[in-house]
Amino acid sequence: MKVQHFNPIRIDEVSKLINKISKQASASQVTNLSNIVISLTSTIICRVAFGIRFDDEAHEKRRFDEILAVTQEMSAGFFFSDYFPLCGWLDKLFGNISKLEKNFKDLDEFYEELIEQHLNPNRPNTMEGDIIDILLQLRKEKSTPIDLTLDNIKAILMNVLVVGSDTSAAAVVWAMTALIKNPKVMKKVQEEIRNSIGSKGIVKEDDVKNMPYFKAMIKEALRLYPPVPLLVPRESMGNSTLEGYEIQARTILQVNSWAIARDAEMWENPEEFIPERFLNSDIDFKGQHYELIPFGAGRRGCPGIALGIASAELALSNLLYAFDWELPHGMKKEDVDTNVRTGITMHKKNELCLIAKNYF
């Protein structure tokens, strides 16, 4: 089976991002980091998963962005029928059901078109070895424990699209938010990156393993601002008792990883951004240390952790290597808020707008 090597795709897209910001820096324009980073990570996912690259201005890209925005709104939206089944009719009354059905139809058509394009013998080379291609090959070879149907493949693509595209972007924006509010940490991390890379011009994925402070800073940002704070909901399989409370089978359970990571019983000065806490600690975020679970844990833990972390590390290290970052005129670091927008992914509510200065 031919599997695409995704590393060059990420480097290619990050280089384009750096060029774009560099032009804004030369023109002394403010850079809207929230927009630019979301566009980067959704482009990476489209190339990695679907083998296509949408031009930023193209009609197809706008269609994709619109569908994704409604899907994310629907995934996090409140439905009466989930909590009060007898009041399900209220969902119909408020138009939630028709909106959900339209979104489902749009997504279904979108996946259907992509699958058809992949099955076409004259498809572009970029589709070779992407996620859809691999799933179709697994289906053809019957090499999975269950026979994969096209609906199964669409469901997998749905997960990749909804949780894969903007989580890394949220991680980058929150890390930059924490850094601009903590200039000493920003300086220290930039020194480490620039000393390590010198005048090579770009940070590559392999370089990051020689940057322990940078890695500790990402862990600390994920601790304070986990992009998926409530993980995905679980359902209890049997009756159980927890601290005297009886919990019935089939109860929906929400795991608040945000609260766990700020628990004063487990963390010293939990509300403060101190990457040093991870320098001499073996606590990692891969699901083995329950005090830090930004990617969840157990069988439902994030399967995209390697791609998510690689994209976030590559984007962040290059942003910090190539530019010095300042607040727009008249703004103090205390003015940068950390309010959040509702949704499965925890995004910064107000966009992060900063001034980039070319370092080289």
Ligand code: HEM
């Ligand atoms: C920094 C980036 C990312 C973060 C913080 C993140 C976080 C998470 C978390 C917390 C969960 C739920 C785990 C649980 O409940 O135990 C999850 C699930 C998942 N993630 Fe990620 N993720 C990231 C990137 C990605 C990427 C890039 C992909 C795909 C290419 C991806 C695909 C998935 C999928 C398919 C699920 C399973 C959803 C389900 O069970 O319904 N994630 N992720």
